[in-house]
Amino acid sequence: MSETELSNPEFYINRELSLLEFNVRVLAQALDEKLPLLERLNYLCISCSNLDEFYEVRVASLLQMAEMDANVVSSDGLTINEQLDKIAVKAHALVAEQYRVLNEVLIPLLAAENIRFVRRDKWSSEQRQWLEKFFNEELLPILTPVGLDSAHPFPRILNKSLNFIISLTGKDAFGRNSGRAVLQAPRSLPRIIQLPAAETHSGPYDFVFLSSIIHAFINDLFKGMTVTGCHQFRVTRNSDFFVDDDAIDDLMMAVAGELAMRNYGDEVRLEIDANCPEETIRFLQARFDLTADKVFMATGPVNLSRIQTIYGLVERSDLKFPSFKTHVPNSLGRGKDIFAAIRRQDILLHHPYESFSPVVEFIRQAAADPDVLAIKQTLYRTGVDSPIVAALIKAARAGKEVTVVIELRARFDEKDNIGLAAKLQEAAAHVVYGVVGYKTHAKMCLVLRKEGNVLRNYVHLSTGNYHPKTAKIYTDYGLFSCDKELGEDVRRVFLQLTSLGKVSKLNKLLQSPFTLHSGLIRMIDREAEQARKGKPARIIIKVNAIVEEQAIQALYRASQAGVKIELIVRGICCLRPGIPGVSDNIEVRAIIGRFLEHSRIYAFLNGGDWLVYASSADLMDRNMFKRVETCFPISDKKLAERILADLNMYSLDNTQAWLLQNDGQYIHLNSADSPAYQVQSELLKSIAG
Secondary structure (H helix, E strand, C coil): CCHHHHCCHHHECCHHHHHHHHHHHHHHHCCCCCCCHHHHHHHHHHHHHHHHHHHHHHHHHHHHHHHHHCCCECCCCCEHHHHHHHHHHHHHHHHHHHHHHHHHHHHHHHHHCCEEECCHHHCCHHHHHHHHHHHHHHHHHHCCCEECECCECCCCCCCCCCEEEEEEECECCCCCECCEEEEECCCCCCCEEECCHHHHCCCCEEEEEHHHHHHHHHHHHCCCCEEEEEEEEEEEECCCCCCCHHHCCCHHHHHHHHHCCHHHCCEEEEEEECCCCHHHHHHHHHHCCCCHHHEEEECCCCCHHHHHHHHHHCCCHHHCCCCCCCECCHHHCCCCCHHHHHHHCCEEEEECCECCHHHHHHHHHHHHCCCEEEEEEEECCCCCCCHHHHHHHHHHHCCCEEEEEECCCCCCCHHHHHHHHHHHHHCCCEEECCECCEEECCCEEEEEEEECCEEEEEEEEECCCCCCCHHHCEEEEEEEECCHHHHHHHHHHHHHHHHCCCCCCCCCCEEECCCHHHHHHHHHHHHHHHHHCCCCCEEEEEECCECCHHHHHHHHHHHHHCCEEEEEECCCECECCCCCCCCCCEEEEEECCCCEECCEEEEECHHHCCEEEEECCCECHHHHHCEEEEEEECCCHHHHHHHHHHHHHHHHCCCCEEEECCCCCEEECCCCCCCCCCHHHHHHHHHHC
16 A cells, blocks of 8 residues: 555544543553462552543643644544543543442452441541541641632642642621632641551551541531531643743753642643532533533542552551562672673563662663773653662762753653752752753763773663663663673764764664664565565564554554564553554553563564564654664664564463454453463563572
């Protein structure tokens, strides 16, 4: 087919609906009886926080686009308003299922394990007495209700904060009839309070929602008046802030200024207590100027994701995933010279099955080594108390040349990254913020070490962030190497990021926004050519998302040529498999398990001599054209074979795997007729032990 024919909207799945499908798969984990109970609760909460972000970013973006040009059509043929209509239907169904799972499934199961959310009408006299004291001493002094009148306008509601709309009768202290008040629960207050067993004769894990306590004692805030109604509500706002790349002189100041406004972006969703009277619902809806499709009725706490707090409060290992000890390769063990190990051979780490500690140790040893002259590092997300940053600060204070490229616009980590940048600058490290207009998403570290008369480059390249905490729950690959050409490539990319000069042709790395997209298309087309010649041809791609249209069309052409294509896509997939004559040879599967699948691998049979690349980039327009990304070859044949063996294990999964169907829906594979095989569990056994 021609490129025009392959752009047929019927060949594409809508990006936003595909992302909602991912959340459906996450929520389905909460119903999996084979999983530990508190983990099931965790999955429910993750699906809720994911939906928050979906509205903060994706729906907010569509609403902004609709204001500019509502006639824009996506690759699947839907206008913006048609997308918003379909999103509303699917999102309302998802929210209804979230509350059903909580109320009808998880709460009864938790209660059977003596983990209870105690309702107001079930409080014992001892519990009520303790909670009243808690309200008077801990809550009442900091609560600030606002009675609504001309001198007290409707307050600015913080993004995703817990609020109450209160109906009142009677005259206030000044003899007036107010009618309504708004109360915002300060963010410093815990949303779930554990009842002390000794003082209240409660069970070991009895909890009360903050909203229940406020409901119970709300009258104490309005002396002389009568509260006739008190209902929770929550507003989600546009959090995808905009920085004008052409009109800024200091990116840090621009991001910091925009960050301060994130809590007050345009309203995109309203969640209200399902028992709220229709009149009050209409009042809030009008106040926030939201159509009915953006109003969600909550049959439980409106801040549902906050229930996740009890995971850390309940000490029941039998209700959580069993702990495991991450593996550390012998060559990288405690006290070993990490540079000597890398000189002997390339080293591949597969997190979280293998420990992230060698990555931290790599930078720590570099900071302490007198032969190390310089360290260059990219940071996208790394955490507030990062040992990586601590090691870089130590290196800078020791007089080494330390250069750090920090991406200030890593969504929802902007504030932390601004703080890290300040710490590094105080230690005299060179800090740059990447390239204006292009997020620096590449994960790379370069250590320059003087060894005799030779200046050797040691590199670490990764598919994931330099974040020790997420490295325990995200699957990623990291490569240590002192390959001369690869090290020179990384050095040139760092030079480009700091000097903004052009980079001469790279030896081994593919880099966006320059060579990555064309390089991947070229390798896909080469497999198609092999198939046309009657030779074996195969492509395996494991990513978080497939959206970019030219890449999808290249995969369609390869499928038409007879290439066997296996796609392992955790989240969004706009490619539609199983179209007769177009994508018959493409299988798309998603894995939802204990760990978040995060690694990006591009593998091509290449006439029997496999080419295996690992990357920081997904197959999305933003990764290919609007970010600085790297895609690095796994040149060591044994390491490449190891990754291919891992990918083969994904194709065997019949428990955590979901297969994408032609209609855009996913089918959960059932192991009823064969022995259960979970790829993540098998990798844990084979690597971590």
